[in-house]
Amino acid sequence: MLDVLDDGQNSGLEKFELLSAYLDGEVNASERKQVELWLQEDAVFKAMYNKMRGMHAAIEQIPMPPVTEPINKFADEVFAKIDQRRQLRFLKVVGGACVAGMVAAGAVFTATFQGSNHQMQMAKSVLPTSVPNSLSILVKPTPLMVALNDSIVQISPNKAVTPKSKADIIDLLDDGDDL
Amino acid sequence: METPLPQQRVSVDSLSNHDLILMAQDGARPDRAALTEIMKRYRSHVDRLLYHLAPDWQDRADLSQEVWIRVYRNIKNLNEPEKFRGWLSRIATNLFYDELRKRKRNSSPLSLDAPILLNGSELDWEIAADGPSPEDNMATREFYEQLRVAIADLPDAFRQTIILREIDGRSYEEIAETTQVSIGTVKSRIARARLRLQEQLSGYLGS
Structure with missing residues (x-):
């Protein structure tokens, strides 16, 4: 089909492409001049141009299948989809927030209880490695301990008996309650 | 004392395209009456564009x-209402290409990028030689049906x-983009598509 356009210098395809671009107004000044020269001088080229123009006009006028759906119904369907998606997004956001809240609450709960255990574990791990003397610093004497250190029954220094012999010691032990 | 004139409610169908788009852009959400008129x-x-871009899509x-849902969501971002048609076309085209990529159609394309063999078999389209005479059928339904089929077959x-x-009506630069x-x-591609259409419909287009 295009070989009829071939002029020895330009292939038929090159000329056809240039003609097509010319029809669309997509050529530069020199190309336009060249195409217009061909149109003047070459009847075959001119006929090709007319066919191309006819096709160009025809494509624009291709009838469309009739639209049976009224525009209001079409619009309602579009708006219904928009509303539906908006509700879905809202639910996703609310649902996401709920899940996030539950996760956060769970995290706080876990941190609270696991955190205190962790502190106890730290304390356990520190104490055994401490030197015994540090206990006296860490543990304050309590009244109970003071009581244990004090004698329950006040013994008057005047009544104190200093054992002088083995027999005296036995007497001291036997004094009072029967064993 | 001057009494204010009762404010008349202007029917959307009497508004210009420009004013209609401004109306649709007004408010927190697009005005639905205006959008319906648009x-x-x-x-x-839009339908014509999609009809030819996706002739074999049933949906x-x-x-x-979906195009109009995107219009609803984005019409506030349209800064130049006079460019609405081009903007709308881009939405439709972008949507089509998005969908096309999703579908990843595997139909093996008949490449027209390959060198054209003018008398070879690659472009040897079947042309209805016994079709109606071109003079009588240029504007007939049959011609348009043939043209529609020829475009769909590209x-x-x-x-x-x-x-x-x-x-x-896009420029080459816009199409390239x-x-x-x-x-x-x-x-x-445009030249070769035209060539193929002209060959296929040569019986209608005359010598």
Whole structure:
């Protein structure tokens, strides 16, 4: 089909492409001049141009299948989809927030209880490695301990008996309650 | 004392396209009455574009609705209402290409990028030699049906390119940007698509 356009210098395809671009107004000044020269001088080229123009006009006028759906119904369907998606997004956001809240609450709960255990574990791990003397610093004497250190029954220094012999010691032990 | 004139409610169908778009952009959400009127005026353009871009898709109506959902969501971002038609076309085209990528159609395209063999078998389209005479049928329904079929039968890349040019009126540069090819490729595809259509319909177009 295009070989009829071939002029020895330009292939038929090159000329056809240039003609097509010319029809669309997509050529530069020199190309336009060249195409217009061909149109003047070459009847075959001119006929090709007319066919191309006819096709160009025809494509624009291709009838469309009739639209049976009224525009209001079409619009309602579009708006219904928009509303539906908006509700879905809202639910996703609310649902996401709920899940996030539950996760956060769970995290706080876990941190609270696991955190205190962790502190106890730290304390356990520190104490055994401490030197015994540090206990006296860490543990304050309590009244109970003071009581244990004090004698329950006040013994008057005047009544104190200093054992002088083995027999005296036995007497001291036997004094009072029967064993 | 001057009494204020009762404010008349202007019917949307009496508004210009420009004012209609401004009305649709007004408010927190697009005005639905205005948008319905915009649909009324531009729906056929969208449908025509999709009809030729995706002739074999059975769900074009859904695609068309999706275009208008995008319009609803983005119309506030349209800064130049006078460019609405082009903006709408880009939404439709982008949506089509998004959908096309999703579908990853595996139909093996008949490449028109390959060198054309003028008398070879590659472009040896079957032309109805015994068809009606061209003079009588240029404007007939049969011609348009043949043309529609011929366009639908074009390889995807070529059909999309020629449609963006012929139906949507886009420049080569815009088509190159949309289809992500060079302007030279656009120029070549449009020419070859035209050549093929002319060959296929030569019986109608005359000598």
